[in-house]
Amino acid sequence: MSELTGKTALITGSTTGIGRATAFALAARGADVVVTGRDAQRGAEVVQKIQADGGSARFVAADLTNRDDVIRLAEQAGEVDVLVNNAGLGSFGPSATITGEQYDAMLEGNLRAVFVLTNALAPKMAERGSGSVINVSSGAARISGDYNAVYGATKAAVESLTRAWAAEYGPAGVRVNAVAPGPVLTSVPAEFYQGYIPVTPLRRIAQAEDISRVIAFLAGPDSAFVTGATIPVDGGLSAVEPRLPD
Template identity: 85%
Template sequence: MSELTGKTALITGSTTGIGRATAYALAARGANVVVTGRDAQRGQEVVQKIQAEGGSARFAAADLTNPDDVARLAREAGEVDVLVNNAGVGSFGPSADITGEQYDAMLDANVRAVYQLTTALAPKMAERGSGSVINVSSGAAVIGDVNNAVYAATKAAVSSLTRAWAAEYGPSGVRVNAVAPGPSERAIITTNGTA
């Protein structure tokens, strides 16, 4: 029996990249994984791989820039023991060139969806006396770099929310942590505009 047997893990943005790798890792440790993303085909591929390796998973489509979709995802996920807020949107370039649509998408997916899912699911974890929230921030949150102002600001907000939630939910047995990876291969490809 593994440490996550019988536990449910919701991982946003788990159809690709860091989220997909996290889904595989948690499933290998016994978690029932809720795979989320916008691409149903990629989501089913992740689910099928987990199931082929003896794990348990299901797919729930969600566009995290849409608050109604986020609320639906929180309801459909059910009782969640591990929430990994991984999904993110990034648009890079000079600050003056970032459109209102790009700005809104980054704030919606990278901050509001994280807030909305955590405040829907963490209080229930606290009532049960256990759970874990893992927020994927970024090294960009603490490094001022060119052509990255809005994305970096959203990830700094995630880091700040993490500290506040650790203080709020920690006394009830809920661990709240952030990880801050550097650039990944997918992020580099997207930045260069080739994916």
């Protein structure tokens, strides 16, 4: 597949999990991938695998909770055609237990970094008349719990930005969408998610590749008339009411 040949894709948080799978997916479709994250060793491993598979990639180290790093990343990424705002962090627990430092880190990494990167790169896409921004939200933006108030709020804000930016940049040919994963088997032990399987219509937990394939669709020409959308990628979890025990 080569629908992204000649395009540069920047994927934040692409040294692990969904971001890593997305880096592989976009590279396989011909994109020149800018891999970014805090761990240079893991970044090098992602780049090496992409290159071994015949793709093109480079690594730029960045901590998205650091404002200067976000600005530097935008500068070093250069001319970007596809921006995937994937990186995120969460501190979970009752709201009263969330510290000021945890609160600030979630707002910086999950929201401000998305805002700054998009503001830096989307106007340049608009000048060229094309581009795609994909924001990775979460089912937590719509399904509240007693442990994710701040995390869910940051993701709900990202979905709101997605809609606003779709209206703002659409006339210039730039599409802005979001994906909202449910539970995904990444670095969290599988046992943590067992309770979701019986209430998920597809009766399984997502792999990172399930999410990356939808991101790749939104990055490519097959989604040319899709903008302002938030696509749940959760096996139907958000579409149904959980079944209560008999």
